[in-house]
Amino acid sequence: MRTLQAGYFPATPPEWFYAVMTLHGLGMVGVWFVAGLAAMSFLLTKYVRPSLTVSWIALGMTAVGVLLLVAATLVGKLGVGWYFLYPLPFFSEGTWPDWATAALFIALGVLGVAWTLWSGDVLRAIAGRYRLREALGWHYLSGRSDPEVPPIIIIATVSCIGVLAGLVAAVVILLLIGWEVLGGGAANDALLIKNLTFYFGHMLVNITMYFGVALVYEIMPAYTGRPWKTNTLVVLSWNTVLALVMFAYLHHLYMDFAQPRWLQVLGQLSSYLVSVPAAVVTIFSTLVLTYRSQTRWSLAPTLLYLGVMGWAIGGVAAMIDSTISVNQLFHNTLWVPAHFHTYYLMGVVLMTLGAVYHLAVTLTAEVENLKRSRIMAAHLVVGGYGLMLSFYLAGADSVPRRFAAYPAELTSGPMLAGISLVFILVLFGGLGLYLWDTGRLCARALRA
Amino acid sequence: MTTIPLLLFLLSAAIIATVFAVVARSSGQEGAVDYARVNRLRGVFLLSLLVILGIFLTLTLPRLPYPVEAAVPERIVNVVGRQFAFSLTEGPGPESLENWDRDFVPDVQVPAGVLVEFRVRTLDVNHGFGIYTPEGRVLAQTQAMPGYVNRLRVRFDEPGTYNVMCLEYCGLSHHAMRGVIEVVGEAQP
Numbered sequence: 001m002r003t004l005q006a007g008y009f010p011a012t013p014p015e016w017f018y019a020v021m022t023l024h025g026l027g028m029v030g031v032w033f034v035a036g037l038a039a040m041s042f043l044l045t046k047y048v049r050p051s052l053t054v055s056w057i058a059l060g061m062t063a064v065g066v067l068l069l070v071a072a073t074l075v076g077k078l079g080v081g082w083y084f085l086y087p088l089p090f091f092s093e094g095t096w097p098d099w100a101t102a103a104l105f106i107a108l109g110v111l112g113v114a115w116t117l118w119s120g121d122v123l124r125a126i127a128g129r130y131r132l133r134e135a136l137g138w139h140y141l142s143g144r145s146d147p148e149v150p151p152i153i154i155i156a157t158v159s160c161i162g163v164l165a166g167l168v169a170a171v172v173i174l175l176l177i178g179w180e181v182l183g184g185g186a187a188n189d190a191l192l193i194k195n196l197t198f199y200f201g202h203m204l205v206n207i208t209m210y211f212g213v214a215l216v217y218e219i220m221p222a223y224t225g226r227p228w229k230t231n232t233l234v235v236l237s238w239n240t241v242l243a244l245v246m247f248a249y250l251h252h253l254y255m256d257f258a259q260p261r262w263l264q265v266l267g268q269l270s271s272y273l274v275s276v277p278a279a280v281v282t283i284f285s286t287l288v289l290t291y292r293s294q295t296r297w298s299l300a301p302t303l304l305y306l307g308v309m310g311w312a313i314g315g316v317a318a319m320i321d322s323t324i325s326v327n328q329l330f331h332n333t334l335w336v337p338a339h340f341h342t343y344y345l346m347g348v349v350l351m352t353l354g355a356v357y358h359l360a361v362t363l364t365a366e367v368e369n370l371k372r373s374r375i376m377a378a379h380l381v382v383g384g385y386g387l388m389l390s391f392y393l394a395g396a397d398s399v400p401r402r403f404a405a406y407p408a409e410l411t412s413g414p415m416l417a418g419i420s421l422v423f424i425l426v427l428f429g430g431l432g433l434y435l436w437d438t439g440r441l442c443a444r445a446l447r448a
Numbered sequence: 449m450t451t452i453p454l455l456l457f458l459l460s461a462a463i464i465a466t467v468f469a470v471v472a473r474s475s476g477q478e479g480a481v482d483y484a485r486v487n488r489l490r491g492v493f494l495l496s497l498l499v500i501l502g503i504f505l506t507l508t509l510p511r512l513p514y515p516v517e518a519a520v521p522e523r524i525v526n527v528v529g530r531q532f533a534f535s536l537t538e539g540p541g542p543e544s545l546e547n548w549d550r551d552f553v554p555d556v557q558v559p560a561g562v563l564v565e566f567r568v569r570t571l572d573v574n575h576g577f578g579i580y581t582p583e584g585r586v587l588a589q590t591q592a593m594p595g596y597v598n599r600l601r602v603r604f605d606e607p608g609t610y611n612v613m614c615l616e617y618c619g620l621s622h623h624a625m626r627g628v629i630e631v632v633g634e635a636q637p
Contacts, residue, residue, distance in 0.1 A: 015620055081617045087594060088573045088619065093531055095620045190574065190594040226481070233490075255576065255591045255615075257514055257598040265509065272501045280494045287471045288486050292479030297472070309468045316460040320453045323504065325511040329450050329586050332576055332615040396454035398586040400578070400615055403623040409584045409611070 002390075004404060006418035015095050017404035018079030025082025026069055029205060030111065032348055034062055036211025037115075039355045040156055041122060043218045047150055048129050054121040061114035068107035076100025081402065083201050086177065086193040105174060112170050119160040119167075126157055136242075137235035151230050155214040158242045159207045165246065166203030169196045191258060195249075202249035209311065209343060210241070212351035213282055216304045219358050220286065223301035224293040228285065237277035244274040251322040255331045264324060271322035275315055283312050299373035300361065303354030306381065307347050314343025317392070332402070335395025338388055346384045353434060360441035364448070372437065379430025386423030390416040450585065513588065515599045521565035525556050527627070529568070529575035529592040531619050534612050534627030545571050555628035560607045561636040566600040568592045576615030579629065582608035589615050604631040 001024070003009065004017050038059070041050045072078040078100040080089050089101045126135050130149060133139065135157040137149050173196050179185040221228045250267025253259045286308045295301055317339035321330050330336065361368060399406065399413040406413035526541040527534055530548060535541045536556035542548045548571070558564050568577045570592035578589040579602065587610065590600040604610065612627030 014623070018617075018620065018622075079620065085574050085616070088617075091531060091573045091619065093619055187595070191596060194574075194593070224475070255589055256593060256596075257590050257600065258593065258596040261512070261514055264512070264514070268505070268509070272505065276494070276497055276501075279497060280490060284490055284493060287467065288481060291471050291474050291481070292477045293475045294478050295472075295475040297475070305468070305472065309464060312464045312468075313461045316464070317457050320457055323508050325508045325513065326453050328513045328588060330453070331589060332578075332617075333586065392454065392457065396450045398450065398580065398584060400613060400623075402617040405623055407611075407613070407623075407626075409580075411584075 002417045002420050002424060005406065005414060006421060007405075007414045008418075010405070014404035015077045015079055018081075018402075019073045019077045019096075021402065022079050022081055022084075023069065023073040026073075027066070028344070029082060029201075029208070030062070030066065030069075032344065032352060033115070033204060033208045033211070034059070035352045035356075036208050036215070036348060037118060037122075039352060039359070040152070040159075040211045040214045041118075042359070043152060043215065043355075044122065044125065044156055047153060048125040050125040051121050054117055058114040058118035058121075061110050061117075065107040065111035065114065068103045068110070072096075072100040072103035072107065076103065078104055080104065083197050085197065086173075086188065086190060090181070105177070108170065109174060112167050112174070115163060116167050119163040122156055123160045123164075126153055132157075136239060137230055138239075140230060140232050140235045145230075149230050151217040151228060151234055152214050154230060154235065154238050155210055155217060158238045159210045159214065162203055162207045162210070162242060162245060166200045166207070169200040169203075172196055173200065191253075191256060194253060194256065195259075198249045198252040199246075202252060203245065205340070205344070206245050206248070209348050212307060212348035212355075213311070215351050215355040216282075216286065216308060219355055220289060220301060220304050222358075223298070223304075224289045224295050226289050226293055228289060233281050237281035240277045241274060244270045248274050248322075251327065254324050254327045268322060268324050272319060275319055278315060279312065283308055298361070298368045298370060299376060300354045300358035302373065302377045303350045303357065303380075306377065307349075307351030307354060310346030310350060310384075311343050311348075314339050314341075314347055317342060329398070330395060332400060333395040334391045334399050334401050337401050338391030338395050341391065342388050346388065350380065353438075357434075357438055357441075360438050360445060363445035364441050366441060366444070372433070376430050376433045376437070379426050379433065383423045383425070383427025383430055387420050387427060390420035390423065513590075513600070515565070515601050519563060519601070521601060522562040523558055523564045525558065525564055525566050525629075527566050527568040527577055527592070529570040529577065529614070529618075529625075530572050532614070532621040532625040534575075534577065534614075534625065536612070536627050536629065542571065554626075555630060557630045557632055558604065560604050560631050560633040563601055563603050566590070566602065568598045568600060569596065570594055573618050574616050575618050575625065576613075577627075578613045578615035580611045580613060582606070582610065584611075586615075591616055603636075604629075605636040607631045607633055607635060 001021060004012055044050055076096045078096040134147060134149060135153055137154045176188050180188050217228050247266055247270035250263055251271045254264055321327055321335055321339055394412055394416045397412045399410050525536055527536050528541040535552045537553045542551040568590050575592040576589055577592055579587045581587050588600060588602050590598040608631055610629040610631060614622055614625035
């Protein structure tokens with residue numbers, strides 16, 4: 001996509017750009033949600049018993065959903081963007097056929113059922129050992145620490161409740177659109193559907209972030225040699241997050257002036273406040289856990305630590321954009337992908353890659369080549385932040401996001417897209433090396 | 449205006465990266481954690497964060513871009529979006545896709561220094577009505593949403609050609625969806 005935005009291959013039809021953009025958006029949201037949930041479920045087996053059968057069924061259904069999305073985008077050229085803003089899927093202007101729209105909604109239905117089952121099973125497993133108020137750590141607030149609840153249990157409970165709350169909105173969207181299209185109902189209220197869509201989408205993306213953070217809480221102490229235990233602060237932090245994350249999505253609708261003004265102000269307030277527990281508890285505690293800890297910086301703790309840093313940096317950019325008066329200048333410019341790629345690519349992706357590497361190394365007990373690990377990490381940092389910077393600078397210069405080609409007056413758009421290609425190559429180099437090394441370790445673990 | 453948020457972000461990112469680097473470097477040494485000191489530091493950090501957020505809220509909430517009913521716009525421009533064009537007229541503009549070719553006007557002229565209200569709507573999907581200055585920077589924007597009229601008020605201080613671009617993805621030719629506002633008259637002090 002950045003190659004086309006840089007002006008290379010100008011003969012490429014724009015429908016390809018938008019179809020790939022749609023697959024990239026939906027695909028990355030889905031892949032890292034599933035990877036995070038799978039890694040967290042595995043780590044939870046230390047304390048509770050999620051069902052392996054449910055996990056396999058959910059994974060199988062996810063694969064079906066992904067295949068449908070791949071067909072809809074790459075064969076049907078469906079180009080609706082990752083949040084398929086109603087009623088765009090039904091206004092293709094001849095670009096994509098009806099079956100591609102149908103495939104999108106069937107895929108979303110299949111994925112919704114799969115992820116409801118999976119998250120529900122994690123909650124069921126937790127409920128097998130803890131009552132809900134214990135799993136949320138409420139007894140710590142009254143000064144009791146019996147039963148002792150590991151942080152990963154609290155984060156998993158908060159996250160899976162969040163997933164289910166988000167998926168309820170997805171079901172309502174599918175029912176409303178289904179009633180309009182198949183049941184002959186009246187046209188839906190676009191503002192209502194947009195609220196529901198972003199409530200669901202924002203929740204899903206944030207929860208994916210929390211899956212990554214759960215991995216950090218559980219794995220990082222193994223490398224720093226210091227325990228990360230539940231206390232009043234951790235409980236307060238995650239319960240506050242559960243309450244506030246429900247409202248933070250409102251910042252996606254700042255430029256819908258028809259939205260009631262008090263909701264817009266609530267969006268800025270909750271977006272600001274949801275950052276407080278993350279910064280004061282999780283990010284601060286990561287630093288405390290690491291400070292003078294004699295950590296051996298192998299690849300797993302390095303990626304987990306860098307992931308927390310990416311979360312912090314992306315969080316600052318997100319808060320800036322969640323300021324209504326700033327959002328009027330940044331909304332739907334490249335500042336938006338800049339901030340969410342920072343806490344996604346440089347945050348949750350690094351956390352998940354670190355966790356997977358930790359598991360691979362643990363399973364094979366192989367002595368890690370630290371020099372190779374540092375080369376990998378350096379490529380990911382230089383490539384990733386170089387790419388991010390190209391987005392930030394373009395966003396601050398008013399370059400719109402989601403443009404297959406830039407108009408002549410936006411000169412910084414193609415220029416920065418061209419420069420970013422160098423960083424993308426460096427990033428891919430690091431990712432390629434990681435995949436080769438981790439794949440090798442996994443294959444060895446399977447043989448053993 | 450966009451320079452300030454960018455500099456603020458770059459400064460914050462540099463501070464965060466420096467703190468993470470310093471802490472990572474410290475991990476080469478051994479030292480017990482003084483939890484009383486950590487809690488004091490955490491308290492200071494929390495308080496600082498809340499103060500900073502409070503300052504930002506106080507400074508920014510009075511600057512909401514939404515129309516203030518007390519102010520009376522001196523000029524009304526009706527903006528109608530469709531895949532993939534904006535119509536800008538002082539009259540009502542196209543009421544339906546069938547009348548588009550008859551009533552569509554791609555540009556509008558407004559005087560500098562007067563309060564203009566853009567009444568933005570759409571005949572098909574969501575669009576983003578983004579006004580760019582002659583220098584190519586976003587000046588203001590609002591969404592065009594089916595079934596709603598969003599009112600955006602702008603006072604143009606400088607004469608010139610202000611391009612309109614679509615800032616909500618709307619399909620195949622989204623990047624080519626344009627409109628033009630010609631601001632005429634004297635520059636305002």
